[in-house]
Amino acid sequence: MTLRVFTLRERPELRPVIFGNFGPSIWPEYMLHDPVASLYFSEPYLDQYLDYILIGVEGDAVVARGFSVPFAFNIPGREELPDGGWDEVIRWAHEDVSVHRQPTAVSALGIELLPEGRSQGNSRRMIEAMKANARVRGFADLFAPVRPNEKHLQPFTPMKDYLGQARADGLPRDAWLRTHVRLGGRIVKIAPFAMTIVGSVTQWSKWTKMAFDKSGVVAVAGALSPIYICLEQDYGVYVEPGVWVHHAL
Numbered sequence: 001m002t003l004r005v006f007t008l009r010e011r012p013e014l015r016p017v018i019f020g021n022f023g024p025s026i027w028p029e030y031m032l033h034d035p036v037a038s039l040y041f042s043e044p045y046l047d048q049y050l051d052y053i054l055i056g057v058e059g060d061a062v063v064a065r066g067f068s069v070p071f072a073f074n075i076p077g078r079e080e081l082p083d084g085g086w087d088e089v090i091r092w093a094h095e096d097v098s099v100h101r102q103p104t105a106v107s108a109l110g111i112e113l114l115p116e117g118r119s120q121g122n123s124r125r126m127i128e129a130m131k132a133n134a135r136v137r138g139f140a141d142l143f144a145p146v147r148p149n150e151k152h153l154q155p156f157t158p159m160k161d162y163l164g165q166a167r168a169d170g171l172p173r174d175a176w177l178r179t180h181v182r183l184g185g186r187i188v189k190i191a192p193f194a195m196t197i198v199g200s201v202t203q204w205s206k207w208t209k210m211a212f213d214k215s216g217v218v219a220v221a222g223a224l225s226p227i228y229i230c231l232e233q234d235y236g237v238y239v240e241p242g243v244w245v246h247h248a249l
Contacts, residue, residue, distance in 0.1 A: 001058040003122050005066075005129040009050035011057075018055055018065045026112050028222035030207035030238065034197050036087040039094040040069060040109065048097055051137065052106065054129055056113070056122060063117025066126045067110050068134070069093040070103030073141070085145035085194025085242040106134040108144035123176075127183050127247075135249045142247040144185070145194050147240070149176040151224040159190050159224075159241040177243060185245040194242030201229060204236035212236070 008015060039045055046053075049069055056064025071093040072078065082088035089107045096103055111126045134142045151162055151174065165173040172178045172187075181187070201212055204227065208220045217226040220238075227238040 003064065003117075003120075003125050004057045005064075005126065006055050006057065007051050007133065008053035008055060011055055012050075014055050014057075014062055017062045018053075021062065021114060022065060022112055026114075028207070028220075030197055030199070030204070030220070031222070033199060033203075033207065034087065034195050036090050036195075040067070040090050045094065045097075052133070054126065054133060056117065056126055056129075058117065058122075061116070062114075064111065064113045064122055064126050066108070066112075066130050068106050068108045068130055068142070070096075070106050070137075070139070072096050072101045072103050073105040073143075075101075075104070081143060081188060081191070081244045083192050085191030085244065086147075087193075087195050088191075089143075089145060104139070105141040105143060106130075106137075106139050108142060108146075110147075124179055124183060127180065131183075131247055131249055140249050142249060143188075144180065144245045144247070145191050145242040146177055146180060146245050147194070147224065147242055148172075148174040150174045151241075152222050155219040155223055155226050159192070159243065163187065163190070163243065177245070180245045180247070183247070185247045188244040188246050191242040191244055193239045195238075195240040197238040197240075199236055201231060201234050201236055204229065 052068040052070060054066035055062055071089055108130055111123060113122055131142050154162060167173050171181055205211060212229045215229055215231045217228050219226045223238060224240050227236050229236045
């Protein structure tokens, strides 16, 4: 079946579906505890971005969702894409809305597919739909703080070295980065702290279903880099790197 893509403004009745059927089934539990996410996903903030939330439908079933956000770029203090990646571009967008600053670009925040929507080219279709949505709203640039989807298999490998693992044809070895590049995306820079998640040791044990008996760095399932556990101070910190990709529209 053909994937049809709508904005949340066009299909508001699907709001419970895109938030009820996704989340825990796609992401590790700890990924749902980034406090910056509340500046986008919480009420009333989400209503400001209804034109930038995409819903992929096959037949009558929702199989994909995509989140993006407009923000002001190439203004004083924002001449470079932020090292803070996903977190920082949400902060920028939130500030822009608060001070009524005109956005000049769009940033993707994520594209997610349910299992029944995968392996059919729908991830590519969702990227193209996000680009088209930004273009029709008058923007010339779509940026994406990409989360490489195979990096979790090499959590102790620095992102710079991971990006150096190109295939013989020159394309990234990572499948998600490769999809972006094939669709015209250009890798711009690494976002070394694209997302930061902090919790107590007890919280991390609950989130990961792991017991931590000593301080130090630990690899956990799904994480792109190891988390740091400090038993003495009772905290765990996960700093996730990302990769900024630019799609010129």
